[in-house]
Amino acid sequence: MREVRLHVYRGGPEEGGALVEYAVPVEEGMVVLDAIHWVQAHGAPDLAVRWNCKAAKCGSCSAEVNGRPRLMCKTRLSDFADGETIVVEPLRTFPHVRDLVADVSWNYEVNRSITPFTPPTGAPEEAWRWQQEDIERVQEFRKCIECFLCQDVCHVLRNHETRDPFIGPRFFVRSAALEMHPMDRADRTRVLREEGGIGYCNITKCCTEVCPEHIGITDNAIIPLKERVADVYYDPLRILWRKLSALAGRRSTGSGAGGAA
Numbered sequence: 001m002r003e004v005r006l007h008v009y010r011g012g013p014e015e016g017g018a019l020v021e022y023a024v025p026v027e028e029g030m031v032v033l034d035a036i037h038w039v040q041a042h043g044a045p046d047l048a049v050r051w052n053c054k055a056a057k058c059g060s061c062s063a064e065v066n067g068r069p070r071l072m073c074k075t076r077l078s079d080f081a082d083g084e085t086i087v088v089e090p091l092r093t094f095p096h097v098r099d100l101v102a103d104v105s106w107n108y109e110v111n112r113s114i115t116p117f118t119p120p121t122g123a124p125e126e127a128w129r130w131q132q133e134d135i136e137r138v139q140e141f142r143k144c145i146e147c148f149l150c151q152d153v154c155h156v157l158r159n160h161e162t163r164d165p166f167i168g169p170r171f172f173v174r175s176a177a178l179e180m181h182p183m184d185r186a187d188r189t190r191v192l193r194e195e196g197g198i199g200y201c202n203i204t205k206c207c208t209e210v211c212p213e214h215i216g217i218t219d220n221a222i223i224p225l226k227e228r229v230a231d232v233y234y235d236p237l238r239i240l241w242r243k244l245s246a247l248a249g250r251r252s253t254g255s256g257a258g259g260a261a
C-alpha cells in the first residue's frame with residue numbers, strides 16, 4: 001500500500017515544538033485530515049487538532065499545509081506528488097495553543113467591534129424591497145465560513161507590519177456585506193479607515209487566493225470599501241462641503257471670530 005510521509009508540528013509554546021514524522025498508509029480519496037486522524041488512532045492519541053464537519057463548511061480545520069493556509073478536510077493527499085513530504089503546521093498568525101491548534105479568539109473580538117446590521121427605523125420588514133443583483137452582491141460575502149485562512153495569509157497581520165489596528169480581510173468582507181446591504185443605514189467608513197486600518201491593505205490578493213469559498217475578497221469587498229472611504233475623506237467637493245458646513249455651524253452658534261468679540 002502507498003504511504004505518505006507526514007511531518008506534523010507537535011508541542012506547545014512553553015516546551016517548544018518540532019516536526020514529527022509519521023508514515024501514513026494512503027487509501028483512495030483521503031484528505032490531510034484523514035491522515036491526521038490515522039496518526040491519532042495509531043500511536044499519537046494526544047495529537048491536538050480542531051475539526052468538526054469534515055465537509056469544508058465549519059472552518060475549524062484550518063492549518064498550514066506545506067506552508068499554504070488550507071482546510072485539512074479539503075486538501076486531498078492525491079494533490080501531492082508521490083514521495084513528497086507533507087508538512088502540517090498550525091496557523092502561524094495567531095497565538096499557538098498546542099500541536100495543530102491556534103487561538104483564533106482575537107477574530108471574535110474584532111467581529112464584536114463591527115457595527116451590526118442597522119435597518120431603517122419605522123420601516124416594517126414586509127415593506128422592504130430591493131433588486132436581485134443587490135441580494136447577489138451581499139450573498140457572496142455571506143458564504144464566509146470563518147476559517148480565518150485569509151487572516152492567516154495576510155502579510156499585514158502575519159508580520160505585524162503595523163502597530164495601528166488592522167482588522168484583516170475577513171472583517172472587510174463582513175463590513176462589505178453590511179455596507180452594501182440595501183437596507184442598512186449605518187456608516188462604517190470612519191471605523192474602516194481608523195480602527196479598521198483599511199489603508200494598510202495594498203491589494204496583494206493573497207487573501208483571495210486562499211479563500212476556500214472563492215469569495216472575491218479584494219475585488220468585490222476591499223476595493224469598493226476603499227473607494228467609499230476615499231469618497232468620504234478625499235473627494236475635494238466633500239472636503240469643501242465639510243469646511244463650509246463647519247463654518248456655517250460656527251457662525252450660527254456665534255463661536256466664529258466675529259461672534260467671540
Ligand code: SF4
Pocket residue numbers: 153154155156168169200201202203204205206207208218222
Ligand atoms: S489584499 Fe489586503 S487584506 Fe488581502 S492579504 Fe493583501 S494586504 Fe491583506
Ligand code: SF4
Pocket residue numbers: 143144145146147148149150151169170173207210211212213214215217
Ligand atoms: S473570507 Fe474566505 S478565507 Fe476568509 S474567513 Fe471567510 S471563508 Fe475563510
Ligand code: FES
Pocket residue numbers: 051052053054055056057058059060061062071072073074
Ligand atoms: S472540518 Fe469543517 S471545515 Fe474542515
